[in-house]
Amino acid sequence: MPDHASRVPAPAPLSLAAGSGARSRRRARRRPLGRAWSEALKGGASIAGGIVLWQLVFDLFIKHSIFVASPAQIVRAFLLLAPSGELWLHLRTSGVEFLNGYLLAVAVGIPVGALMVANARLNNWLTPWIAFIYSTPRVAVAPLLIVWFGIGLWSKALIVFLGAVFPVILNTYTGVTQVPLNYLEVVRSLGGSRPQLFIKVLLPAALPTIMTGLRLAVGRGVIGVVVAEWYGANAGLGYLVYFSAQVFQPAPIYLAIFFLVLFGYGAFALLGFVQRRLAPWHTQRLEAS
Amino acid sequence: MPTKLEIKDLCKGFTSLRSEQSLPVFSGLELRVAENEFICIVGPSGCGKTTFLRILDGLIPFDSGEILLDGQRVIKPGIDKGFVFQDSSLLPWRTVVDNIILGLELHGTPRREARARARHYVELVGLRGFENHYPYELSGGMQQRVNLARALIIEPQVLLMDEPFASLDAQTREIMQLELLKTWGGTRKTVLFVTHQIEEAVYLADRVVVFSSRPATIKAEIPIELTRPRPLAVKRSPQFLAYIDRIWSMIEAEVRRSMLEQPGAEV
Numbered sequence: 038m039p040d041h042a043s044r045v046p047a048p049a050p051l052s053l054a055a056g057s058g059a060r061s062r063r064r065a066r067r068r069p070l071g072r073a074w075s076e077a078l079k080g081g082a083s084i085a086g087g088i089v090l091w092q093l094v095f096d097l098f099i100k101h102s103i104f105v106a107s108p109a110q111i112v113r114a115f116l117l118l119a120p121s122g123e124l125w126l127h128l129r130t131s132g133v134e135f136l137n138g139y140l141l142a143v144a145v146g147i148p149v150g151a152l153m154v155a156n157a158r159l160n161n162w163l164t165p166w167i168a169f170i171y172s173t174p175r176v177a178v179a180p181l182l183i184v185w186f187g188i189g190l191w192s193k194a195l196i197v198f199l200g201a202v203f204p205v206i207l208n209t210y211t212g213v214t215q216v217p218l219n220y221l222e223v224v225r226s227l228g229g230s231r232p233q234l235f236i237k238v239l240l241p242a243a244l245p246t247i248m249t250g251l252r253l254a255v256g257r258g259v260i261g262v263v264v265a266e267w268y269g270a271n272a273g274l275g276y277l278v279y280f281s282a283q284v285f286q287p288a289p290i291y292l293a294i295f296f297l298v299l300f301g302y303g304a305f306a307l308l309g310f311v312q313r314r315l316a317p318w319h320t321q322r323l324e325a326s
Numbered sequence: 327m328p329t330k331l332e333i334k335d336l337c338k339g340f341t342s343l344r345s346e347q348s349l350p351v352f353s354g355l356e357l358r359v360a361e362n363e364f365i366c367i368v369g370p371s372g373c374g375k376t377t378f379l380r381i382l383d384g385l386i387p388f389d390s391g392e393i394l395l396d397g398q399r400v401i402k403p404g405i406d407k408g409f410v411f412q413d414s415s416l417l418p419w420r421t422v423v424d425n426i427i428l429g430l431e432l433h434g435t436p437r438r439e440a441r442a443r444a445r446h447y448v449e450l451v452g453l454r455g456f457e458n459h460y461p462y463e464l465s466g467g468m469q470q471r472v473n474l475a476r477a478l479i480i481e482p483q484v485l486l487m488d489e490p491f492a493s494l495d496a497q498t499r500e501i502m503q504l505e506l507l508k509t510w511g512g513t514r515k516t517v518l519f520v521t522h523q524i525e526e527a528v529y530l531a532d533r534v535v536v537f538s539s540r541p542a543t544i545k546a547e548i549p550i551e552l553t554r555p556r557p558l559a560v561k562r563s564p565q566f567l568a569y570i571d572r573i574w575s576m577i578e579a580e581v582r583r584s585m586l587e588q589p590g591a592e593v
């Protein structure tokens with residue numbers, strides 16, 4: 038590992054004198070940004086090197102394959118699929134399936150997780166179901182769902198939903214149960230009502246944990262889209278993978294994988310950004326200590 | 327002085343999980359607090375001081391007896407009572423000013439108006455310039471000042487303070503005591519202040535109430551006749567030291583007794 042020690046940030050100056058808090062915060066934010074750029078550059082160079090190597094190995098040793106595609110072939114597949122609008126159709130189809138299922142999972146998961154803390158009976162009643170459904174492999178039930186709900190949008194969205202909803206429920210539940218009791222006591226002492234306890238304390242305190250759940254749900258949702266489209270679809274990135282495999286065309290598979298990774302990574306990073314924005318106290322408290 | 331708060335024959339027990347029987351914390355506690363009086367409660371650790379304040383605030387129920395605030399029964403928490411908690415209980419996702427206005431916000435005061443009113447209290451506890459800081463950016467002393475401001479802004483009838491300075495270092499603690507008295511001089515609330523530091527109790531109080539070990543009864547009530555305002559130097563006066571000696575000897579006996587009764591209990 039090259040020169041690991043130099044990447045450890047120098048300890049930020051700790052000062053509580055009036056006015057210096059904001060300044061040192063700004064400084065602390067600027068420095069990692071420069072580091073992030075240089076790290077992104079190094080990462081980009083590393084990936085570019087890998088791609089070149091891949092192309093070389095392919096040209097020198099493989100030359101022709103129905104299992105492996107070279108970077109150039111993938112680019113060619115892109116140039117073939119993109120202008121006709123076919124690629125866009127796949128992207129849009131998968132994107133819409135994902136978004137519907139994912140947003141539904143968020144809309145259901147957060148209230149359910151929160152209510153399970155508020156209501157012990159609901160918790161007892163739901164827990165075995167959650168454990169049961171969570172343990173059911175989606176790959177196994179996907180064909181059934183498609184038979185039941187047709188090959189349109191909603192069977193796919195449902196499979197995405199089934200994958201994404203559990204991290205949301207479980208993280209919301211965990212986040213809410215881990216809220217320090219004295220925060221609740223403060224609001225109670227000031228005469229706050231039960232709904233206010235939820236809105237003013239439990240949700241904001243649990244927010245970082247909930248956001249982590251939303252991030253974990255992205256990956257499971259993306260897998261859901263692909264699996265769902267394997268079993269019956271006429272468009273989508275998962276369909277593109279399946280169809281291309283059937284006709285022994287590896288390049289579009291790689292293309293689809295590329296976009297799936299790009300999408301999953303993008304959504305994950307975006308939510309991480311939102312998390313830091315919504316809960317600055319959470320990350321900054323760690324930095325400060 | 328008219329009576330502000332009256333506690334009559336208060337009984338409270340906690341059911342322990344193991345024995346399934348209720349072990350008394352209070353059996354027949356009586357206390358009368360006058361309007362604008364500053365009461366300090368001292369007593370051995372675990373005797374029920376926190377429990378007492380929580381009952382007065384309405385946070386936990388009691389078994390029997392009566393608690394009257396201005397002649398009215400206390401049943402639930404509310405903004406007629408302000409509670410300053412022992413450990414930092416600031417909400418970490420709220421800035422200083424948003425922590426201070428929490429009570430107003432919960433009772434429907436528009437944010438703008440609440441923030442305007444907060445200005446006075448920010449000033450009062452000496453936190454100008456820190457309104458938009460987050461709690462983690464504040465020192466322990468500053469955090470406790472926010473706690474105090476949060477309890478003061480709702481203009482409570484009684485202020486209940488549970489060892490608010492216990493976690494501060496000695497110097498900060500002294501400054502906070504001085505400032506608390508200054509603030510109190512301006513607002514003149516009825517205060518019940520729990521501490522395990524006798525010196526702190528004598529310095530702050532009009533009257534020091536000594537709790538016995540559990541089940542707690544009032545072992546003594548000592549009026550403190552030191553003139554106000556009290557500079558910190560008063561702590562070195564012979565009169566002050568005499569109070570300390572007197573109260574310490576009472577507590578010592580209680581602590582010994584409770585140690586003998588519950589071997590291994592922290593003191």
Ligand SMILES: Nc1ncnc2c1ncn2[C@@H]1O[C@H](COP(=O)(O)OP(=O)(O)O)[C@@H](O)[C@H]1O
Binds near residue numbers: 371374375376377540
């Ligand atoms: N929720 C509770 N359940 C059972 N016992 C409790 C509870 N809260 C406090 N106690 C017990 O009541 C006694 C008084 O506690 P507390 O009021 O915190 O004491 P102090 O503040 O004087 O140190 C202690 O022995 C404590 O163990």
Ligand SMILES: [Mg+2]
Binds near residue numbers: 375377
């Ligand atoms: Mg206590």
